[in-house]
Amino acid sequence: MARIHVAILGAGRIAQHMADTLVKMAAGSRYADLVEPYAVAARDAGRAADFAAKYGFPVSYGSYEELVADPNVDLVYIATPHNLHAEQAILCMKAGKGVLVEKAFGANAAQTREMLAVAKETGMLCAEAIWTRYMPSRAIIDKILASGAIGEIQAIDANLCYPTTAKARITDPALAGGALLDVGVYPINFIDMIMHNAPIARIESSMRAYETGVDAHNSMTFYYENGVMATAQSSILCHSDRTGSVWGTDGYMVCQNINNVEAIDVYDGNHTVVAHYDVPAQLTGYEYEVAAAAQAVIDGRTECEEMPHADTLRIMELMDSLRRDWNLTYPFER
Numbered sequence: 574m575a576r577i578h579v580a581i582l583g584a585g586r587i588a589q590h591m592a593d594t595l596v597k598m599a600a601g602s603r604y605a606d607l608v609e610p611y612a613v614a615a616r617d618a619g620r621a622a623d624f625a626a627k628y629g630f631p632v633s634y635g636s637y638e639e640l641v642a643d644p645n646v647d648l649v650y651i652a653t654p655h656n657l658h659a660e661q662a663i664l665c666m667k668a669g670k671g672v673l674v675e676k677a678f679g680a681n682a683a684q685t686r687e688m689l690a691v692a693k694e695t696g697m698l699c700a701e702a703i704w705t706r707y708m709p710s711r712a713i714i715d716k717i718l719a720s721g722a723i724g725e726i727q728a729i730d731a732n733l734c735y736p737t738t739a740k741a742r743i744t745d746p747a748l749a750g751g752a753l754l755d756v757g758v759y760p761i762n763f764i765d766m767i768m769h770n771a772p773i774a775r776i777e778s779s780m781r782a783y784e785t786g787v788d789a790h791n792s793m794t795f796y797y798e799n800g801v802m803a804t805a806q807s808s809i810l811c812h813s814d815r816t817g818s819v820w821g822t823d824g825y826m827v828c829q830n831i832n833n834v835e836a837i838d839v840y841d842g843n844h845t846v847v848a849h850y851d852v853p854a855q856l857t858g859y860e861y862e863v864a865a866a867a868q869a870v871i872d873g874r875t876e877c878e879e880m881p882h883a884d885t886l887r888i889m890e891l892m893d894s895l896r897r898d899w900n901l902t903y904p905f906e907r
Contacts (some may be wrong), residue, residue, distance in 0.1 A: 577867040578611035578645050579854030580670075582637055583652035583660055584624045587675060588613070591650050592628040594859040605858060608867050613639035636662060641668035648870050649690050650702065651675055651865075654742050655749035656905060659684035671698030673866040677754035677892070678703075678885050680903060685889045689882050692875045699875060700866050701880070703762055705708070706880040707838060707861035710834035710852045711766055714898045717826055720766065722839050722848065724823030729767055729803040731760035731831050734790075734813035743809055744785045747904050752780075753892055756832075757807035761888060763817045764795065764803045774798045776891075780899045783809070789899060833858050 579595055581588050592613070598604035610630050615621040618635025625633035634640045635689065641650070641664055648671045651661050659679045662672045666688075672814045678701040679685045692699035705711065718726065733756045743750050774796045783789035790808040797803065806813070817831035824841040828834045839848040855861075865877045876882045 580612040584615040588652035723821030734808035760805035
């Protein structure tokens, strides 16, 4: 079968990371027969052309409508601010294109439901590009915990914080800015992957607001029905150690950098490292989500098994509930 022609909608920082990934995938033997970097679209034709020239994409467009009208486009990676994802994903799907939508999948659960409904209606792929769900580290963590190496899980702790207030998008309520959707989604997903969709009995949370009204720093505690207690923090104000830890009755596990797990250490009850796991070398880390999405397009599926629609919707509903607790709404939601 012909390679999947991948296009990028948007030409910002994360779009450049994806472009670099696609070029490396096409140049290597593992993915060369699967994906082909094809096109980029931006609201400015000159910017799109410069982007295409930089990464060697054969096609560029100065509007998103032109991109989706191209019959050669199979899969579109959406790399724009959160508040635009729904509108753009729906535009692509209704034009017969599969979409890989950068996290957070949408600004809220209502937008998410609308996107998933269109995926069902059109039969097009609609997948959330939260890369940690697709990485090999996920299977490594599952295997360690299933082995009983740390005993019975009692608690989980995860954090991800970067000082990013200098970026206008991050602090703008109109663009669904704030810590939660930008970085908080990672500790939430880290915990959720370990808990395997276990039901939550109750949630306690708090946040510190930025001067624009978005959440600048937040803290969450999830009380699961099976007794496990999980805590998470995210921030756009400060640096953190980005650690994800799982604490058990016989020891504990520590993951370095939950945003892109670099290594995993297992400790016994005496705080001695009893096992160390290195994560496989990667091109950029984005290749796993791209490969999963491309294969789903080939198979004619509307979702990726690594991040099915039910999980995407459940996480978005969880984040909506947190914002309700904080009385945080975005202008376009009022």
